[in-house]
Amino acid sequence: MPGSPDIEEANPLLLESECGYRSSLEYSRDTVDFDRNGDPENPLEWSDFYKWGIVALLSFMGFTVTFTCISVTPIAAHIIDDLNGSKGAKSATIMLVTIWELGEAVGPFFIAPLSEIFGRYRLYLTMNTMFIVAILFAALSPSAELLIVSRALMGISVACNVLSPAIVGDMFVPEQRGTALTLIMFTPLIGGTVGPVISGAILQTLGWRAIIWISVVMASICQILFLTFFQETYKVKILHRRAAWMTLEIGGFEKKKRPTVDLASLRNSIMRPAVVLLNSGVLVALILFGSYTFSHFYIVTTTLPEILEDIYGLSPTATGLVFIANGEIATAAA
DSSP states (O other), X not given: OTTOHHHHHHOTTOGGGGGGEEOSSOOOTTTSOOOTTOOTTOGGGSOHHHHHHHHHHHHHHHHHHHHHHHTTGGGHHHHHHHHHTSSXXXXXXXXXXXXXXXXXXXXXXXXXXXXXXXXXXXXXHHHHHHHHHHHHHHHTOSSHHHHHHHHHHHHHTOOHXXXXXXXXXXXXXXXXXXXXHHHHHHHHHHHHHHHHHHHHHHHHHTXXXXXXXXXXXXHHHHHHHHHHHOOOOOHHHHHHHHHHHHHHHHOOSOGGGOOEEOHHHHHHHHHHHHHHHHTOHHHHHHHHHXXXXXXXXXXXXXXXXXXXXXXXXXXXXXXXXXXXXXXHHHHHHO
């Protein structure tokens, strides 16, 4: 609904995506809308039990993503050594850890705009499927190069960081979003703490591939739960679907005139985040600060395991325990 407070609150930068659909029957937003007296398709009116169940599911996915991302950090050198058959190159170890973030930086430029056109449900399930496939490639990788490529694909396919806050905005009025957003932002910190702590012990007992298979299992469970319980939350997409059903009920229109995606609007939606970024000095400053912070974080995480194991003689298990400090600092900062 152009100009409506609820859509602007949840998606202030992506309102034009509503124009990406063209229907054979031009319903106005005054004609096709949720029933003000109660509408079971309105995400704001879903039961609290269901909405908080979705929040829990989004939180579990966030935990899974950060667990998968950070768990290889203290054992990256061991993974490269195993795949290369000898002492692996330091650059490969660094790439294995950091390439994820490059992919995760690229993904949101496409995921967020496309979710405004195709809906949260379709994008979330599609990207989760891609995420699972990428983890499978990583678990079965015969070479360091393929493993690094798989890690990049994992980063690109991470949808929860982009879509989870939007889904919360779809289901809750502004004054009720705080607790839900806190939960979905806090659980990834736990995953980023638990992953490195247990990865060293698993490396010494079951091998490094077992850690990745754990991620496969958790991501698959998330996907099954999404397929079972999740439904579309984006108001514009729901109303477009309702308009399509009304068109079929009225009849007299050719089937080929179903709602279609305007390619120009699709292109504009994909380009909009970059345009907003380049025209906002505040966003550029925040990105530079975040880049500086992340660079220091990864300098520490890629060099610390080697220092602790080669100089201080710690085992991979003990090295993993050191990463508890990262989780405590991140939690305190949050």
